[in-house]
Amino acid sequence: MAKILMKGNEAIAEAAIRAGCLNYFAYPITPQSEVAEYLSWRLPEVGGVFLQGESEVAVSYMVFGASACGERVFTTSSSPGISLMSEGISYIAAAQCPAVFVNIMRGGPGLGGILPSQADYNQSVKGGGHGDYRMLVLAPASVQEAAEMTMMAFPLAEKYRNPVMILGDGLIGQMMEPVEFSEELIAEPSNKDEWATSGMDTRKSDKRNLVKTLYLVPEELNEHNLFLKAKYDRMEQEEVRFVSYNIDADYTALIVSYGTMSRVCQTAIDNLKDEGIEVGMIRPQTLFPFPEKAVLDAASKEGCKVAFSIEMSMGQMLEDVERSVKGRCPVRWYGKCGGEVPTPEEVVDVVKSNI
Amino acid sequence: MQSEVMFAGFGGQGILLSGKILAEAAMDEGYEVGWVPSYGPEMRGGTAYCTVVIGDRPIGSPIIKNPMHLVAMNRPSLEKFARIVKPGGVVFINSSLISVGSGRDDIDELKVPATEIAKNLGNERAANIVALAAFVARSKIVDFEVLKKTVKAEFAKKEKFIPLNMAACEEGRKAASK
Numbered sequence: 336m337a338k339i340l341m342k343g344n345e346a347i348a349e350a351a352i353r354a355g356c357l358n359y360f361a362y363p364i365t366p367q368s369e370v371a372e373y374l375s376w377r378l379p380e381v382g383g384v385f386l387q388g389e390s391e392v393a394v395s396y397m398v399f400g401a402s403a404c405g406e407r408v409f410t411t412s413s414s415p416g417i418s419l420m421s422e423g424i425s426y427i428a429a430a431q432c433p434a435v436f437v438n439i440m441r442g443g444p445g446l447g448g449i450l451p452s453q454a455d456y457n458q459s460v461k462g463g464g465h466g467d468y469r470m471l472v473l474a475p476a477s478v479q480e481a482a483e484m485t486m487m488a489f490p491l492a493e494k495y496r497n498p499v500m501i502l503g504d505g506l507i508g509q510m511m512e513p514v515e516f517s518e519e520l521i522a523e524p525s526n527k528d529e530w531a532t533s534g535m536d537t538r539k540s541d542k543r544n545l546v547k548t549l550y551l552v553p554e555e556l557n558e559h560n561l562f563l564k565a566k567y568d569r570m571e572q573e574e575v576r577f578v579s580y581n582i583d584a585d586y587t588a589l590i591v592s593y594g595t596m597s598r599v600c601q602t603a604i605d606n607l608k609d610e611g612i613e614v615g616m617i618r619p620q621t622l623f624p625f626p627e628k629a630v631l632d633a634a635s636k637e638g639c640k641v642a643f644s645i646e647m648s649m650g651q652m653l654e655d656v657e658r659s660v661k662g663r664c665p666v667r668w669y670g671k672c673g674g675e676v677p678t679p680e681e682v683v684d685v686v687k688s689n690i
Numbered sequence: 691m692q693s694e695v696m697f698a699g700f701g702g703q704g705i706l707l708s709g710k711i712l713a714e715a716a717m718d719e720g721y722e723v724g725w726v727p728s729y730g731p732e733m734r735g736g737t738a739y740c741t742v743v744i745g746d747r748p749i750g751s752p753i754i755k756n757p758m759h760l761v762a763m764n765r766p767s768l769e770k771f772a773r774i775v776k777p778g779g780v781v782f783i784n785s786s787l788i789s790v791g792s793g794r795d796d797i798d799e800l801k802v803p804a805t806e807i808a809k810n811l812g813n814e815r816a817a818n819i820v821a822l823a824a825f826v827a828r829s830k831i832v833d834f835e836v837l838k839k840t841v842k843a844e845f846a847k848k849e850k851f852i853p854l855n856m857a858a859c860e861e862g863r864k865a866a867s868k
Binding site (some may be wrong): 338340365366368449450506509510511512513540595598599601602603606676677679680 | 752
């Protein structure tokens with residue numbers, strides 16, 4: 336298939352349809368409104384459902400309802416909207432229903448700004464809603480990857496019967512790049528008989544499905560949490576994804592960075608190489624599960640004097656980098672949070688002044 | 691090799707579209723491309739700009755501090771961005787709306803009355819295509835015939851505008867060679 340020049344937001348929308356998702360509920364917000372705009376005409380073309388909810392809270396429960404019926408479903412929003420959806424996300428995780436949430440992040444806290452940010456790292460990775468739950472968090476660094484991760488997100492959500500989040504900064508949504516879509520996936524979740532409350536006559540099994548999140552008996556709730564924990568542990572075993580850059584060089588510093596920020600760092604690493612300074616990079620593609628071992632191994636390499644967490648947030652990922660590095664070398668933070676993306680020149684200066 | 695072009699002007703001048711057409715033409719020529727819009731609060735105040743990055747290997751940072759070239763469609767854009775263009779780049783100036791020069795002697799300044807040319811063709815809105823064509827003719831950043839093909843494809847759904855925009859391409863090319 337030929338490459339198409341598309342905005343990240345449009346690529347996410349098209350990829351969802353190609354992944355067999357025909358249900359989309361959302362409420363518009365900059366910088367991701369193009370997803371809704373695109374799907375408002377595209378979904379009716381393929382017989383899907385496009386519905387603009389009255390609020391993000393309502394949307395999160397529309398997603399819950401569709402998923403409980405065994406439908407592939409997703410929504411998109413940006414930071415303040417995701418805060419509102421967090422209640423529903425907690426319920427969906429508790430009920431073990433699959434769903435895909437896309438957060439095209441803008442600056443916060445509060446209304447913040449509309450420019451790119453990565454300040455919802457903790458919200459996404461540590462659980463923005465209440466209770467002991469986790470989302471599998473995918474972090475694209477290009478429009479192509481945003482499309483691929485969207486297609487990947489649906490089967491992953493079904494495999495774990497859990498919400499999956501695609502976490503992109505505003506630039507990933509707004510930027511246009513060439514994108515090529517891969518083969519279409521099957522339209523129906525294959526394992527939906529495990530949870531779908533779609534009526535006994537539509538299912539092969541005679542087991543009664545019950546979607547619930549209320550466990551008043553303490554032993555039962557504890558048991559439920561242990562079961563969920565085992566599932567999140569399995570994600571940490573099976574779903575870690577990352578890309579390394581210049582990692583075979585004899586580097587003196589290691590950068591950990593994701594999304595648009597990692598591309599800026601990549602250019603900075605090329606520029607530093609021209610000056611004779613070698614820097615390696617680990618770019619997490621999954622933020623939960625975090626590529627702990629890859630970061631530890633890279634930071635433990637002989638000659639690596641310092642590691643950096645470079646992020647458009649105030650040291651949120653830094654905690655995970657420090658946890659992974661286990662004191663093998665000092666860990667420094669660099670970033671900006673106003674919506675301005677740091678330039679390669681800034682990253683070069685930060686590296687140089689710390690080695 | 692990597693080259694960057696910044697398009698800047700008033701909202702409504704077709705700035706984002708010019709950038710998109712150039713990015714598509716470069717993509718068709720087999721280059722890696724990125725199109726980065728300004729979507730910040732300044733859009734609501736009236737100015738719009740975007741940067742097109744064209745390279746022969748995957749594009750790293752989409753954030754460009756100093757673009758190679760600038761296409762300025764109004765005076766505030768020229769005043770704001772002329773100084774950040776890399777030496778040796780092309781600075782296109784829409785002289786219908788901009789009465790001053792870039793004030794730089796280390797760049798290739800191209801003054802074309804794009805708005806006036808478009809008006810003479812019968813539609814002021816084609817000024818962005820006149821400017822894009824003149825810029826491409828001067829910078830040779832993509833093949834001119836590929837550009838024309840991309841412009842034509844862009845208006846495939848609005849066929850009645852194709853002759854106007856083809857004429858805008860030709861007039862832009864002529865103006866650039868003067």
